[in-house]
Amino acid sequence: MSLLQYDLDRVTQWSIRNNMSLHGDKFEFMSHIANRSNTLHQLPFTCEVYQYTTSKGILMPVDQLRDLGVTVTADLSWTTQIKAMANKARQKAAWVLSVFHTRNPTIMLTLYKSMVRSLLEYCCPLWNPRKVSEIQELERVQKTFTARIEGVQHLNYWERLEKLSIMSLQRRRERYILLHMWKILNKAVSNDLKIQFVLRPRTGYKAVVPPLRGGATTYHQSLYDNSFAVSGPRLWNCLPVSLNKIKEFDSFKRQLSSMLQRIPDKPPVPGYSCPNNNSLLQWKMDLTTLELWGGQDS
Structure with missing residues (x-):
C-alpha cells in the first residue's frame, strides 16, 4: 500500500515540475479480492486500510471502473x-x-x-x-x-x-485469440504475459501452459481457465504444424480461416441441442473431426 501511495506522490510531483495539471477527480482505485472466503473485506472499517490520497483528496475503493472502454x-x-x-x-x-x-x-x-x-x-x-x-x-x-x-x-x-x-461470435473470438498468439510468437506485439513457446520437430511451435498451484480453490481455477495466459496457449496448441509454423501473417490468417470453416460451428443457443460447447478445444477431442487437424495429436 505504501508503494502505491509513493508512486501516486511521485506522479503528482512530476506533473507539478512539468507544469501539467492532472485530473484528480478522474482517479479511481479498485481492490481485487484474492481470497473470497475471507470476509474481512466486507466489514465497514476495512476500506480505511485501503485509502490513498491525491491532490483532490482521498481515493476510496470502487466496485467497477472503465479502462479504455472495457468495464x-x-x-x-x-x-x-x-x-x-x-x-x-x-x-x-x-x-x-x-x-x-x-x-x-x-x-x-x-x-x-x-x-x-x-x-x-x-x-x-x-x-x-x-x-x-x-x-x-x-x-x-x-x-x-x-x-x-x-x-x-x-x-x-x-x-x-x-x-x-x-462464423458464430464464439468461434470468431477464438480466432482473434489465435491471431494474437501468432503475433506474440512472431514478436509483432509485446509479450507482456511472458508466454513461452517451444519448437518440436513433429508438432512445430507449441505454447507452454503455465501451471496452477496445487490446492487452488474453484474460484481460482475459474480465473486460471479464463485468463488469456492459459486459454491462449491451449487454443494455439490445437493448431496443426502446417499452421503454427507459418511466418507471414496474411497467409496464417487466410489458412486459419479456411481451417475454421471446415470445423462444425454450433454455438450454444436456447432451444438447440449442442454436441459440445463448440470450442475448438472440444472439437479437437472429437475423433470424427481429427482429420481436420491433419490427424496429429496436440
Missing part, C-alpha cells in the same frame, strides 16, 4: 462488460433495421459487420466468456439480426451461419 470489476467478472456490449449492439441493430428497409443479404451483412458485430468484439481476447449464459447473451444478437435477412428466415441459426458463410 473491469473488483471480482474479476466480465458479466457487466458483456451485458453492456450486448445491450449497445441490440440498440444499434434495432436502429439499422428501422433505418434501412432493404433485407438484401449483401447489404444487411455489410451493415451488420461494420455497425453491430464490431461492438460485440472490442477487446474480445481479454474478456472471452466461458459461461454458457454469457455466450448465449452475445450470440442472441447475431441470431436475431440474421433472422431478418432475406432468403434465410426459414433456416435455424446454425444453418443460417453456414448459408451466410459467417
Whole structure:
C-alpha cells in the first residue's frame, strides 16, 4: 500500500515540475479480492486500510471502473462488460433495421459487420466468456439480426451461419485469440504475459501452459481457465504444424480461416441441442473431426 501511495506522490510531483495539471477527480482505485472466503473485506472499517490520497483528496475503493472502454470489476467478472456490449449492439441493430428497409443479404451483412458485430468484439481476447449464459447473451444478437435477412428466415441459426458463410461470435473470438498468439510468437506485439513457446520437430511451435498451484480453490481455477495466459496457449496448441509454423501473417490468417470453416460451428443457443460447447478445444477431442487437424495429436 505504501508503494502505491509513493508512486501516486511521485506522479503528482512530476506533473507539478512539468507544469501539467492532472485530473484528480478522474482517479479511481479498485481492490481485487484474492481470497473470497475471507470476509474481512466486507466489514465497514476495512476500506480505511485501503485509502490513498491525491491532490483532490482521498481515493476510496470502487466496485467497477472503465479502462479504455472495457468495464473491469473488483471480482474479476466480465458479466457487466458483456451485458453492456450486448445491450449497445441490440440498440444499434434495432436502429439499422428501422433505418434501412432493404433485407438484401449483401447489404444487411455489410451493415451488420461494420455497425453491430464490431461492438460485440472490442477487446474480445481479454474478456472471452466461458459461461454458457454469457455466450448465449452475445450470440442472441447475431441470431436475431440474421433472422431478418432475406432468403434465410426459414433456416435455424446454425444453418443460417453456414448459408451466410459467417462464423458464430464464439468461434470468431477464438480466432482473434489465435491471431494474437501468432503475433506474440512472431514478436509483432509485446509479450507482456511472458508466454513461452517451444519448437518440436513433429508438432512445430507449441505454447507452454503455465501451471496452477496445487490446492487452488474453484474460484481460482475459474480465473486460471479464463485468463488469456492459459486459454491462449491451449487454443494455439490445437493448431496443426502446417499452421503454427507459418511466418507471414496474411497467409496464417487466410489458412486459419479456411481451417475454421471446415470445423462444425454450433454455438450454444436456447432451444438447440449442442454436441459440445463448440470450442475448438472440444472439437479437437472429437475423433470424427481429427482429420481436420491433419490427424496429429496436440
